[in-house]
Amino acid sequence: MEGLEHSPDVILSDHGLPDFDGLTALELARERCPDVPFIFVTNALSREMEVEKLMGGVSDYVRKSQLDYLPIAVLHALHEAEERRSQRQRLAQTLKLPAAAETRYLPICSNCKKIRDERNQWKPPELFLLEHLNMNFTHSVCPDCAYQLRLDRQLENGFQD
Numbered sequence: 001m002e003g004l005e006h007s008p009d010v011i012l013s014d015h016g017l018p019d020f021d022g023l024t025a026l027e028l029a030r031e032r033c034p035d036v037p038f039i040f041v042t043n044a045l046s047r048e049m050e051v052e053k054l055m056g057g058v059s060d061y062v063r064k065s066q067l068d069y070l071p072i073a074v075l076h077a078l079h080e081a082e083e084r085r086s087q088r089q090r091l092a093q094t095l096k097l098p099a100a101a102e103t104r105y106l107p108i109c110s111n112c113k114k115i116r117d118e119r120n121q122w123k124p125p126e127l128f129l130l131e132h133l134n135m136n137f138t139h140s141v142c143p144d145c146a147y148q149l150r151l152d153r154q155l156e157n158g159f160q161d
Contacts, residue, residue, distance in 0.1 A: 006152060007033040010059075010074055015042040022047055026057060037077030041070065094132040132133065 011029050015022035022040055029038050040061035059077035062070045107116040114122040116129075129135040141149065 007036050010017055010037045010039060012039050012041050012070075012074075015040055016044045030057065031142075035081060037074075037081045039070075039073055039077055088136060091129075092134050 011033075013022045013025040013029075022042065026038055037059035038057070039059050041064060042061065043064045045061060045063070059080065060073040062073050106147070108114070108125075109116075109122065114124055115128040115140060116122050117128060123131070126137045129137070
């Protein structure tokens with residue numbers, strides 16, 4: 001990606017290259033062009049690749065034995081990337097964010113994480129983003145919190161799990 005004038009529309013990567021692996025390619029892509037969809041094209045599907053897909057780092061993966069699915073995966077990834085760009089633009093317009101050179105603050109409670117809106121009302125992030133961007137949330141537990149919850153449960157049960 002060094003020397004490119006423009007970011008690519010999509011990145012296709014094999015996982016098991018002799019001197020370079022797909023997860024390293026993904027890491028470089030996330031550093032240099034984080035908004036570009038990344039698709040693994042491989043028959044060597046690893047657990048790490050599946051985790052990256054679940055965590056949102058990878059748009060999709062296509063098995064080499066099923067390349068007829070590749071155009072569908074690319075179109076889907078491009079559509080999702082465009083949706084994310086549109087959501088960011090709507091958020092910037094909603095919050096009346098200034099040019100990139102300036103910084104504006106979104107008032108958020110450091111304890112409960114509620115966000116203060118333009119009418120000076122404090123709202124949970126889910127409600128704030130639903131009202132301002134028509135964006136719904138799904139809830140899950142990140143790996144760090146899952147680990148902490150597991151430790152807390154073990155402490156409560158006296159490490160009997």
